[in-house]
Amino acid sequence: MIKCVNLTKIYGKSDVPALNNLNIEVPKNSIFGFLGPNGAGKTTTVKILTGLIRQTSGEFYISGIQNTINNVGLKSKIGYLGQENKMYGGMTAQNLLMFVGEIFGLSKKEREYRAFEMLDMSGLRKSANKKISQFSGGMVQRLGIAQALMGNPEVLFLDEPTSALDPIGRKEVLEFIHSLREKCTVFMSTHILNDVERICDSVAILNKGELVAYEKTDVLKNKYSDKIIEITFARNEQNFKIEDLFQGIKSVEVLNSDKNCVVLLPIEMKNAKTDLLNFITSSGIDIERFEVKSASLEDVFVKLIGGAKDE
C-alpha cells in the first residue's frame, strides 16, 4: 500500500540528512506506527508522502502509483491530519465536511450522507452546527480525522495525532483511530509509545533520520527483549543515584531509570535475579516492588534509541 525506496531528504545546504535512505513497506488495511524522538524525521517523512515537500532522492509509491509533490490525482486517495491541525475556525463542523466533500467532487446528496456518517463516526453529531473555534482539543482532532476520511481515502496519514491532547482527548482519538482498522491503511507518526503499543499492528523506529527498527509490534518487543526486571524503591530511599547503584552488577544492563524506579535488562535471567536480590539484601536498600515482566515498547524504544545515541 505504501512503499518507500531509499527516501532521502536534505534541507537546504545542511550536511546532515533529515531522512536518510528510508525503506519501508506498509501493508493494506493495517495501522502502522512511525516512532521516533523529536527531530527524528517523522514529520519530514509524512510531509514527503503527502506531497507537501519534495524528497531529495528516492521514490515512494502509494497504491502502486509513484507520487510527486503536485500529483493531484493521487491526493484523492489519501487523507491527512497534520501535527498542527488547522481548519477554518469560523466554519461549523458540518460545513467543513460539506466543503471537503465538494472538493472531492461528491454530489450534494453524497456530501450530506458522508458528512453525517463522519460526524457519527467521530462522535460529533451533536456538535455538527457548532463553530470549530469553540471545539475542545479532542473534538478538533476527531474532526480533523473525520475530514481526512471524508474522501474515503485508501491511506490515512496522521502526524502526532494525540500529542497536544489531555488523557481523555487522547483516549477518544485513539479509540477512533483503532475503529478505522480494516477500513483503510493508517500511517501514524508519534513519539508516544503507549499509543503505538495500544493500536498499531506494525512499527518502525526512526532516529536522526535513520531507520533503527521495522517490525510487527509484537515481534519487535519479543525480538529485542524477552523479559526485563523493574525495581521500585521505597520513597525514603532516595539519597543515592539509581543508575550508579547497579553499574557494578555484570549480569544486568540499566535500560531506563527515574526517581524511584529502574528498568534492567538481564543478560542472563537466572544470574541476574540472584545477583540483584543478593545485592539488595546485602546493601539494605528498601524496595517496594521487584518484578520480572515482559518488555514494553518503551523499553525496546529506549534500548534502540539509546544504542543509536551511544554510537
Added chain:
Amino acid sequence: MNRNILFVLLKNEIAEQFRSRKLIVVLVVFFIFGLLSPITAMFMPDIISSVSESQNIKIEVPPPTWTDAVMQYIKNMTQIISFVLIITYMGVVAREKENGILVFLLVKPVKRSAIIISKYISVFFVAIIAILVSFIVSSFYTYLFFEGFIIQDFLLQNLFILFSVCSTLFVVVLFSSIFKSQIVAGILSFVAYLLISLTSQIESVSEYLPSGLIAQCNNIMQGEELSFIPIIGSIVFMSLCVVISIISFRKWEA
C-alpha cells in the same frame, strides 16, 4: 479531479472573507470614503473660513463644484484606500502559510494554481463590489450637493479606478504568495506601490502602467482625449502577477 474546483475554492474564499469580517471592513471603508469625498468638498470652504476667521486672516475660497468632489474621490480611492487594502490583504496567502490552513487544502485533490487563482478572483470580486458601493454613495451625494455632475463620466472614471485598485490588490496577493510572512508581504507591497506611483511622473512609461490610470481620470474630467492603453497595461501587469504567483506557489514547500 473535481472540474468545478475553482468555483468551490472561490465560494469558500468569499465566505471566508465574510467570516473573517475582511469584506465588511473593506466595504465600510469604501462606503465612508465614497461619502466623505462630496461632503469634504461641500463643507471645506466653510471649514477654512471658520478657521481663518478665528485666526483673523481672510482667505477667499471659491464656491465648491462637483469637480472638487470627484477630485477628492479620486485621491481617496488611489491613495488612502491603497494602504487600507495592503494592510487588509497582505496575509491573504502568507497568513494561511503561517498558520497552516493552506496545508489543509494542499493535501486534497486541488491544483496549487487553482488555490492562487481563487485568491486573485476573490480580491477582484471584492474590488468590484467595493467600488460599486463607493460609486453609488459618492454619486448620490455629489448629485445632491452640486449642479452639473455628469454621472456617465464618473462611471467611466470609476472603471479606471477599479483597475488601479485591482493592480494594488494583485501586487499584495503576489507578495503574499511569494513570502511566508505577512509583514514582509505588506512592506514589499507598500514599496512596490510607491515605486509604481513614482512612475506616474514619467509620462512615456506610465502610459503603459497602472500608474497611468489616474491621469486618464483627470483627462475625463477635463474633457481631454482618453486612452485605454493604461487599462491594457494594467491587465498585462496583473496577468504577470498571477503567473509569477502560480510559479512561486508551485515550488513552495509547506
